[in-house]
Amino acid sequence: MQPLLLDADIFYLYDGSLEGLLSAVFLAFDSKENPSDILVEEGLQYSLLGSYQSVSTDLDHAERVMTGIVSTLGARCYEEVRSVYLSDEDHKGGVILRFLQYAFKHGRHSLLHLAHPAVNEFKEMLLRVTNEAHFIMMFARFAELEGGVFFARVEPRANVVPIVMEHFAERFNIQPFVLFDRAHQLAGVFDTSSWWLVDTRRLDVTFPDNSRSEEGFQSLWQTFFDTIAIEERHNPVCQRNFMPKRFWGTLCEQIPPELRKRRPSTETPSQAAKRAARLTGTVAAHGEIAGQGHDAQAGPCALEAGSCP
Amino acid sequence: MELLDKLTILADAAKYDVACTSCGVSRSAEKGKLGATTNAGICHSFSADGRCITLLKVLMSNVCSYDCAYCVNRARNDVPRATLSPRELAELTMGFYRRNYIEGLFLSSGVLRTPDYTTERMCESIRLLREHYGFRGYIHAKAIPGTSDELLVRLGTLVDRMSVNIEFPSAHSLKMLAPEKNRASVLGSLRFIHDGIKENYQDKRLSTTKRTRFVPAGQSTQMIVGASPESDYHILNLSASLYRSFELRRVFFSAYVPVNENPLSPLVREAPLLREHRLYQADWLMRFYQFDVSEIIDEDHPFLDLLIDPKCNWALNHIDHFPIEINKASYDMLLRVPGIGVRGVQRVWAARRERRLDFDDLRRLNISLKRARHFITCNGRFSEGIVFDPSSIYRTLANDAHRRHCKGVTAGQLSLFEDYETGPQKAQEQTAPLVTAAMTVAACSRHMSGSCGAPGSLAENMGISTTVLAKNNTSATVTGFWEEEATRRRENTHAALIA
Numbered sequence: 001m002q003p004l005l006l007d008a009d010i011f012y013l014y015d016g017s018l019e020g021l022l023s024a025v026f027l028a029f030d031s032k033e034n035p036s037d038i039l040v041e042e043g044l045q046y047s048l049l050g051s052y053q054s055v056s057t058d059l060d061h062a063e064r065v066m067t068g069i070v071s072t073l074g075a076r077c078y079e080e081v082r083s084v085y086l087s088d089e090d091h092k093g094g095v096i097l098r099f100l101q102y103a104f105k106h107g108r109h110s111l112l113h114l115a116h117p118a119v120n121e122f123k124e125m126l127l128r129v130t131n132e133a134h135f136i137m138m139f140a141r142f143a144e145l146e147g148g149v150f151f152a153r154v155e156p157r158a159n160v161v162p163i164v165m166e167h168f169a170e171r172f173n174i175q176p177f178v179l180f181d182r183a184h185q186l187a188g189v190f191d192t193s194s195w196w197l198v199d200t201r202r203l204d205v206t207f208p209d210n211s212r213s214e215e216g217f218q219s220l221w222q223t224f225f226d227t228i229a230i231e232e233r234h235n236p237v238c239q240r241n242f243m244p245k246r247f248w249g250t251l252c253e254q255i256p257p258e259l260r261k262r263r264p265s266t267e268t269p270s271q272a273a274k275r276a277a278r279l280t281g282t283v284a285a286h287g288e289i290a291g292q293g294h295d296a297q298a299g300p301c302a303l304e305a306g307s308c309p
Numbered sequence: 310m311e312l313l314d315k316l317t318i319l320a321d322a323a324k325y326d327v328a329c330t331s332c333g334v335s336r337s338a339e340k341g342k343l344g345a346t347t348n349a350g351i352c353h354s355f356s357a358d359g360r361c362i363t364l365l366k367v368l369m370s371n372v373c374s375y376d377c378a379y380c381v382n383r384a385r386n387d388v389p390r391a392t393l394s395p396r397e398l399a400e401l402t403m404g405f406y407r408r409n410y411i412e413g414l415f416l417s418s419g420v421l422r423t424p425d426y427t428t429e430r431m432c433e434s435i436r437l438l439r440e441h442y443g444f445r446g447y448i449h450a451k452a453i454p455g456t457s458d459e460l461l462v463r464l465g466t467l468v469d470r471m472s473v474n475i476e477f478p479s480a481h482s483l484k485m486l487a488p489e490k491n492r493a494s495v496l497g498s499l500r501f502i503h504d505g506i507k508e509n510y511q512d513k514r515l516s517t518t519k520r521t522r523f524v525p526a527g528q529s530t531q532m533i534v535g536a537s538p539e540s541d542y543h544i545l546n547l548s549a550s551l552y553r554s555f556e557l558r559r560v561f562f563s564a565y566v567p568v569n570e571n572p573l574s575p576l577v578r579e580a581p582l583l584r585e586h587r588l589y590q591a592d593w594l595m596r597f598y599q600f601d602v603s604e605i606i607d608e609d610h611p612f613l614d615l616l617i618d619p620k621c622n623w624a625l626n627h628i629d630h631f632p633i634e635i636n637k638a639s640y641d642m643l644l645r646v647p648g649i650g651v652r653g654v655q656r657v658w659a660a661r662r663e664r665r666l667d668f669d670d671l672r673r674l675n676i677s678l679k680r681a682r683h684f685i686t687c688n689g690r691f692s693e694g695i696v697f698d699p700s701s702i703y704r705t706l707a708n709d710a711h712r713r714h715c716k717g718v719t720a721g722q723l724s725l726f727e728d729y730e731t732g733p734q735k736a737q738e739q740t741a742p743l744v745t746a747a748m749t750v751a752a753c754s755r756h757m758s759g760s761c762g763a764p765g766s767l768a769e770n771m772g773i774s775t776t777v778l779a780k781n782n783t784s785a786t787v788t789g790f791w792e793e794e795a796t797r798r799r800e801n802t803h804a805a806l807i808a
Contacts, residue, residue, distance in 0.1 A: 109662070110663075112659040112660070112662060112663070113659075113660065113662070113663035113664075114656050114659055114660040114674055115660040115661075115663065115664055115666060115670040115673055115674060116663060116664070117673075120673050120674075134351075137351055138351055138352055138353055138354075139353070139354075140409050141408060141409060141410070142407065142408045142409050143408065144407070144408075150407065150408070152409070168409075170337065170338035170345050171338050171343070171344050171345040171445075171446075172343070172407065173338055173340055173341070173342075173343075174341060174342065174343050175343075175407060213404075217404045217405070217408060219313065220312065220313060220316055220401065220404075220405075221405060221408070221410050223313055223316055223317050223320075224316055224320050224365070225354060225356060225362065226357075227316075227317050227320040227321045227324065228320050228323075228324050228356050228360075228362060228366060229324070229356035229357040229358045229360075230324055230325070230358050230360075230566060231358075232566045232579075232580050233358035233359070233360070233564075233566070233580060233582065234357055234358055235357075235358050235359035236357060236359075237359070238355075238358075238359025239355045239356070239357060239358070239359045241359075242352070242355045242359065242361065243354065243355040251354070253354060
């Protein structure tokens with residue numbers, strides 16, 4: 001395998017849009033140049049070595065690249081390119097370019113050449129983005145605002161709101177909601193019929209307070225979360241592996257009990273019952289508990305419990 | 310009682326149910342209705358014990374007329390009791406779902422009066438949620454053995470997954486610990502649901518969408534491990550036959566956590582978590598790695614090795630199949646390499662069409678080489694520093710496991726390193742750990758007696774003496790165990806009467 005030769009000192013610059021990136025890819029193919037990277041122009045740290053070439057966004061060129069990808073490599077591959085474009089990593093432009101250079105040369109089979117550096121880099125970056133999107137599907141927590149709009153704030157490490165909006169819009173189609181990505185200042189807005197994206201960088205919006213029922217649901221959820229853990233199986237490392245700490249800031253169940261508005265009891269009922277039994281003697285505890293279970297079915301049961309020494 | 314208190318009681322009562330999966334059915338959204346399901350399922354949180362939370366797991370009621378020895382909700386326990394009304398349950402599920410806390414509902418219940426009465430009330434709750442509230446998320450319901458067929462059909466058409474708990478690996482243990490339940494009715498319910506799914510699926514008169522109306526995500530079951538004396542051999546053969554005859558999606562294992570003071574429950578100080586883990590590994594081998602149960606475990610060595618995983622164990626016992634050349638091996642053989650999973654095999658399979666893979670390529674493909682490197686060659690060469698000798702491989706892998714698992718795990722688990730250094734007398738005093746110790750030691754002896762071993766050095770390395778080994782190999786048989794327990798129980802009652 002002949003390694004691709006890099007024109008080490010050429011860098012393409014684009015405006016940060018997907019069309020811009022595809023235009024740069026088009027230019028690289030068209031001019032038969034091999035730039036070592038394609039970078040976002042805004043906020044770039046220029047180095048003394050190397051020449052920088054700013055590529056203007058050309059919708060026509062971008063579309064030609066898009067149709068090229070779809071026809072030679074498949075629609076799914078185009079989806080993947082788009083996902084990788086949403087990565088936060090600086091070198092995504094270069095990664096996409098090298099992947100496309102390799103894939104256009106070797107055809108559809110090359111998508112399986114996972115050990116080839118160009119494909120490997122691309123697939124790894126894709127995995128990081130799709131994982132991040134999945135994390136958002138798992139850990140976005142909506143809160144009902146006054147007026148019935150649901151609002152969730154997330155801080156993903158890739159700009160994944162565009163990928164996950166379809167998922168949420170489908171399942172939550174009876175409620176208007178806003179999914180706000182604070183890290184990328186982008187909000188997905190759904191109004192029960194369609195969704196769109198809003199750039200919030202130049203926007204100053206204040207949200208209404210939580211609705212009245214919201215606090216109740218949050219404390220119900222916190223209680224459920226605390227109760228469902230089995231003490232004898234306590235395993236915080238396992239918990240953190242599955243649910244990294246960076247997401248805890250937006251999870252209402254991970255607010256420590258002392259900071260919660262309404263502090264639920266950390267005792268499980270069985271512990272509470274044991275404690276009560278210790279304090280008041282067994283017979284008294286029976287009386288109390290039989291009194292608590294006010295449902296009709298509790299009757300025979302409490303009797304049964306009472307008859308046991 | 311406030312909803313918050315009810316939820317606390319009923320979630321606390323439901324937490325020992327293992328199944329928390331929202332997978333197996335893909336249902337797209339419908340305009341005007343809340344919810345959809347994805348085939349893979351989505352976890353939404355992880356509790357402090359590291360288990361995933363994907364469904365709102367509650368009991369409809371923890372009032373129970375049964376008196377099962379292992380259960381926290383048994384009739385004689387004086388725990389607070391509560392019952393959720395259908396409306397409360399529906400509001401709770403909808404509220405949680407709208408906030409992206411859950412994928413759906415897991416509904417179980419204590420037995421209110423009779424199984425039929427309970428199931429009828431469960432049906433009512435779920436029907437309200439599905440039809441009145443238009444909920445399209447995932448619902449998993451527990452079927453109580455002994456429920457009538459009509460009610461099972463009604464419940465089955467409302468939910469995605471059903472499960473019937475088999476509770477214990479043997480009919481005898483079930484009878485001892487759950488006197489009101491019997492094996493025949495459990496298996497009867499499993500068979501009925503299985504037949505229902507099949508019949509519905511094969512009904513040519515129905516459109517394809519309607520063919521998956523009845524329990525579309527299949528059924529599962531669970532059993533408690535460590536509360537009764539059955540061996541892993543018994544448990545795995547049982548689950549294999551359940552997969553075979555009832556086409557279950559999952560068999561769950563639940564490490565026994567002693568919740569009741571009970572003369573019948575064995576003396577377990579710690580939940581046998583590592584044993585549960587190994588059983589799950591074996592279960593995965595059967596479901597995804599084309600292993601037959603007879604390859605994983607045999608009657609002469611009825612317990613899985615706690616120090617190495619079942620796949621390593623198989624590889625070490627069939628060392629003549631190894632090392633395999635990663636660039637030439639068949640797909641089936643790649644699946645049998647310890648440390649390489651199904652995804653890893655797929656990546657290797659795809660990537661080697663383009664080039665001959667070396668160890669760097671494997672690393673790039675995210676193949677974990679920690680275990681695999683002992684069993685594979687790339688282009689005819691081993692990874693650096695590998696000595697292909699079964700006993701040294703066993704030692705390396707077992708030491709790794711020891712370092713990883715031993716910190717938090719005590720006695721009954723890897724007692725071999727801690728308890729058994731104090732000698733055989735102490736070991737004999739403890740009934741329950743004896744069983745677990747026997748299996749570990751038996752597993753070790755297998756490798757030591759095999760052609761591959763360097764027996765003496767391994768035994769020393771493990772810190773066990775051969776006398777312990779000989780003593781513990783005579784572990785109690787299943788019935789013998791229960792006879793002993795029964796005698797102990799009689800003695801206890803007798804003593805209590807005198808007092």
